Amino acid sequence: MARPWIGYACAAGAALLCTLIGLAMAPRFDIVNIAMVYLLAVVVIALRFSRGAAILSSVLCVAAFDFMFVPPQSTFTVEDVQYLLTFAIMLAVALVISGLMASGRRQAEARAALMLEAETERIRSTLLASISHDLRTPLAVMTGASSSLAEGGERLSPAERTALAQSIYGQARDMSEQVAKVLQMTRLETGGIALDRDWAAIPEIAGSVLARLSERLAHHRLMVDFPADLPLVRVDTTLIDQALANLVENAARHTPAGTVVRVRGQCRGSELVVSVEDFGIGIDDHDIEHVFEKFHHGASAGAGRGVGLGLAICRAIVQLHQGKAWAERLPGGGTAFRFTLPVDEAPLPPSEAESA
């Protein structure tokens, strides 16, 4: 508990409140019932606050009860011995309840710590599992193919040699991208990235993403849709380029050849919505909710899966920009992956003074 004095103050307040209630009750109720009111206060304080506050509460309640109501009134003297039992019970109730609560709290804390540890462990083991799956396979290909070239290259036909070299090249490129993703995710999670914001045009970023991924998109039909008056945004261009590239890559990876991938931007109020829509088989409710999480692999993810960080990186980047990222099902079976970016006030446009 951050501020223990609050508990003590409440204990004192509760004793005072009970005394007032007791005074109101006194003409009509038996003194035992007034004791019950005090007992209730002790229970409440013991439930909500520390052991110290509970003990204070029971002492104050006993004292107030004794002083105000137990004959002879206005003294701390006790005529009837049975009231000593009342006092003892109040103290015992305070101790028992606050003891129970404290151990409950300790257990909850221990459970939370355990869960955190388990989550860290789960992430670590998923990371290791995906590294061993996603990096060891390409490493095996590279080792095998390059050793064939190095040790028996002259016995192979030129076409076979080229094919082997190309497979090493492809696997190495892939692997270096995966490693970059793992590093990037780590950097994003440890807060090691400071945004380098500058005015940017989303269609321009999209153009360079699509050019870079043209090989990856060669078998998809691409549609690009940006209104001419889309406002500029103040973002870290390199990071937003990455966020969008990860969405496009995800669409290319998980939808069949020949289907449409549509990249679009819309302005909605003070937000710009960037979407990558695909017309693949779609994903189920569970995946819609979790698809942006680290290491999430959808039910339909087949051999073409990556490390499972692309969308998580996208979301982390977008969140750094005070935007949000989500997936939604499209009518007809596709999926839209969208993110928003805040639109600031437009900068002063350049003026062209000279006449052309």
Next chain:
Amino acid sequence: MTEARATILVIEDAPEIRRFLRSSLGAEGYKVVESSTARRGLIDAATHKPDLAVVDLGLPDFDGLDVIRRIREWSPMPILVLSARAQERAKIDALDAGADDYVTKPFGIGELLARVRAALRHAVRIGSGKNNLTLEDAIIDIEARKATRGGKEVHLTPIEFRIIACLAKHLGMVVTHRQLLSEVWGPTHLADTHYLRIYMKQLRDKLEIDPVRPRHFVTETGVGYRLVADDEST
């Protein structure tokens, strides 16, 4: 001097990277001089008088940036830098210090050779007085400030011509935002990147066949722009 017999100085500390650069550049007909440290590289630059230098930004003895600045003190030779991924800042600093282009590690040899060719071509072209640019169906005469597309005149504003002229001076190579802003609008506008965003869109709308997927006014995200013309071989 013809391109094919050009001498290329490679200043790179990783021997495995030097090895594949040596064999691939050698196979293209270039003469390769290798230096594994910045100090050695500066000496080799002075003694071998290479036509182009490839400089790694992560050298062990001193900063690749210093190598670029020192070479620039006495030579306009094209300089290509090799930088690691996620080093946008370092790339921009190198370009602003006088490097002509960059390649990000890991790179395929095709990408590097394309940059080498563009840079050597650029070195040859300086002073050749060629002013006509061909961008598919568009032809731009920078000197006469005339542009046509499919034979019809296209109206370009004076600023648009200035941007094209600045990019064309480094044809095929990257020009940083800072360089463009300073050359077109002057040194008080170095932070006005939005000017570039607005003008590049205009230029693409006027001169590109598909403005959203430009082939000539190419964006180098986070760094600058690159003008790619059809007649790269002239």
